[in-house]
Amino acid sequence: MNVLSTLVFTQPVLHGYFRSSCSWRVRIALALKGIEYDQVAVNLIKDGGQQLTHEYKTLNPMQQVPAVEIDGITLSQSLAVIQYIDETRPGPRLLPSEPKKRAQVRMISDLIASGIQPLQNLHVIQKIGAEKVQWAQHFIHRGFDALEPMLKQTAGKYCVGDELSMADICLVPQVYNAERFKVDMSMYPTIQRLNQSLLEVEAFQVSHPSCQPDTPAELRA
Structure with a gap:
C-alpha cells in the first residue's frame, strides 16, 4: 500500500512572522505548490515576543517561527516542512529527482x-x-x-x-x-x-x- 494513500490531508496552518526568513521559506514553498493555507501571526517583538508564551511553546518547543500544523502533526523546522510538503503534495518538485x-x-x-x-x-x-x-x-x-x-x-x-x-x-x-x-x-x-x-x-x-x-x-x- 502507498503510504501517501493512508494520509488524511488537511489545509496547513502556518504560525509565522512576516519578516522571518524561515517563515518566508515555507510561504514560498506553499505558493510554488499552489497550496492554500491559513496564517496565524506570531509577533516576535510585540508583548516581549509572542513566541515566548507557554501556549506557543507547545507548538514549537524552541519558541521560534515557523510552526506548521499539517495532516495531524506539527512541524517546526522550515526545511523539514518544505521536504514534507514536497513528499506529500503534487506540483513542481522542490528537490530534484537526480x-x-x-x-x-x-x-x-x-x-x-x-x-x-x-x-x-x-x-x-x-x-x-x-x-x-x-x-x-x-x-x-x-x-x-x-x-x-x-x-x-x-x-x-x-x-x-x-x-x-x-x-x-x-x-x-x-x-x-x-x-x-x-x-x-x-x-x-x-x-x-x-x-x-x-x-x-x-x-x-x-x-x-x-x-x-x-x-x-x-x-x-
Missing part, C-alpha cells in the same frame, strides 16, 4: 539555513546589542563568500540548473536579510543575478514580507 542535483540543493540550503541565517536571527542579534549590524554583516559575508563560488558551479537560471528548488527558497530570504543589514551585494554577482530572477516569480512575490496579513502598514508594498 541524486547529484538533489545533494547540491541540500548543500546550498543547509549552508544558508545552518551556516548563515541562525547567526543573524532575532534571538542572537538581541544578545549582541550595539554591535549587531557589524556582527550580522560579518557572518553574512562569511557565508556569501562560500556561497558565491558554489553557485557559480551549480547555477543555471536558478540555484541548481534551470528548475526551481529548495535552494532558491532559502536564497531569497537570506538576500533580503543581507540587504536589511546593508551588506554590499556587488561582491556577489551570481547571488544578485539569481535573486533578481527569483523575485520575478509569482510565488516569491506573493510570499514577500511586504505582502503578509501581519505586515505593518508602513512596510506594505
Whole structure:
C-alpha cells in the first residue's frame, strides 16, 4: 500500500512572522505548490515576543517561527516542512529527482539555513546589542563568500540548473536579510543575478514580507 494513500490531508496552518526568513521559506514553498493555507501571526517583538508564551511553546518547543500544523502533526523546522510538503503534495518538485542535483540543493540550503541565517536571527542579534549590524554583516559575508563560488558551479537560471528548488527558497530570504543589514551585494554577482530572477516569480512575490496579513502598514508594498 502507498503510504501517501493512508494520509488524511488537511489545509496547513502556518504560525509565522512576516519578516522571518524561515517563515518566508515555507510561504514560498506553499505558493510554488499552489497550496492554500491559513496564517496565524506570531509577533516576535510585540508583548516581549509572542513566541515566548507557554501556549506557543507547545507548538514549537524552541519558541521560534515557523510552526506548521499539517495532516495531524506539527512541524517546526522550515526545511523539514518544505521536504514534507514536497513528499506529500503534487506540483513542481522542490528537490530534484537526480541524486547529484538533489545533494547540491541540500548543500546550498543547509549552508544558508545552518551556516548563515541562525547567526543573524532575532534571538542572537538581541544578545549582541550595539554591535549587531557589524556582527550580522560579518557572518553574512562569511557565508556569501562560500556561497558565491558554489553557485557559480551549480547555477543555471536558478540555484541548481534551470528548475526551481529548495535552494532558491532559502536564497531569497537570506538576500533580503543581507540587504536589511546593508551588506554590499556587488561582491556577489551570481547571488544578485539569481535573486533578481527569483523575485520575478509569482510565488516569491506573493510570499514577500511586504505582502503578509501581519505586515505593518508602513512596510506594505
